[in-house]
Amino acid sequence: MIELWELRGQNDRRYSNFSWRTRMALRHKGLSVSVQPVLLTDKASIDFSGGKTVPVIRDGARVVRDSWQIAEYLEKQYPEQPSLFGGDTGKSLCQFVNTWVDRSVVPIAFQALAGDAILVQDPTDQPHFRATVEKFTGKSPEALKEAQGKTFERLLASVDPARALLKRQAFLGGDAPCYADYSLFSVFQWARIVSPLPLLPAGDALAAWFGRVLDLHDGHARDTPAFY
Numbered sequence: 001m002i003e004l005w006e007l008r009g010q011n012d013r014r015y016s017n018f019s020w021r022t023r024m025a026l027r028h029k030g031l032s033v034s035v036q037p038v039l040l041t042d043k044a045s046i047d048f049s050g051g052k053t054v055p056v057i058r059d060g061a062r063v064v065r066d067s068w069q070i071a072e073y074l075e076k077q078y079p080e081q082p083s084l085f086g087g088d089t090g091k092s093l094c095q096f097v098n099t100w101v102d103r104s105v106v107p108i109a110f111q112a113l114a115g116d117a118i119l120v121q122d123p124t125d126q127p128h129f130r131a132t133v134e135k136f137t138g139k140s141p142e143a144l145k146e147a148q149g150k151t152f153e154r155l156l157a158s159v160d161p162a163r164a165l166l167k168r169q170a171f172l173g174g175d176a177p178c179y180a181d182y183s184l185f186s187v188f189q190w191a192r193i194v195s196p197l198p199l200l201p202a203g204d205a206l207a208a209w210f211g212r213v214l215d216l217h218d219g220h221a222r223d224t225p226a227f228y
């Protein structure tokens with residue numbers, strides 16, 4: 001059985017967006033998982049990985065960290081299970097989407113959600129997170145929360161290329177989901193888990209797609225502590 005290390009917050013909230021990419025990839029592959037929740041500041045528990053971030057997986061003797069590296073590992077190690085990428089061309093395009101999400105979407109989402117995220121974290125983790133937020137944004141979580149309305153607008157505008165595609169097809173992967181769907185999904189799942197203010201307006205093509213991804217794999221992603 002594969003073990004997955006991910007973050008836990010108050011009331012068992014599993015709020016790591018990168019870990020949701022891995023959770024969905026593992027489900028997509030139909031692999032059994034044993035989840036090991038850790039605190040953001042509990043670096044000792046993931047020391048064996050050689051890094052300081054989650055997700056981390058251990059599959060027998062193999063330890064892999066970084067959500068993209070994990071996706072590549074799963075695709076290579078379990079080729080007989082449903083494909084995450086759909087071949088070499090699909091893999092390149094999934095990597096493009098993953099990088100677009102990391103570089104163009106996550107930085108805005110971080111500003112949009114930091115003010116709420118700190119409130120659902122374990123109190124032990126809050127000073128570390130506050131310092132991270134101030135280092136990367138130059139603002140406090142409370143100041144970011146005050147600007148949340150405007151930042152939500154920027155976030156929704158940043159994902160317009162995905163919206164345009166999802167008006168025409170069910171998933172970024174086409175009729176069925178691929179890893180690109182999980183990359184983008186992780187941002188909206190993060191919002192749903194940490195923020196009481198719904199991010200996607202009803203009627204947005206992304207809202208319908210988000211609902212479809214929540215329903216995948218027996219509603220795996222729906223079935224987690226979240227605000228809506």
Ligand SMILES: N[C@@H](CCC(=O)N[C@@H](CS)C(=O)NCC(=O)O)C(=O)O
Nearest residue numbers: 016017018052053054055066067068
């Ligand atoms: N590129 C990494 C990023 C992982 C990452 O930044 N994870 C966050 C949680 S969502 C983390 O563990 N941060 C540690 C910290 O802030 O101390 C991946 O894709 O796995």
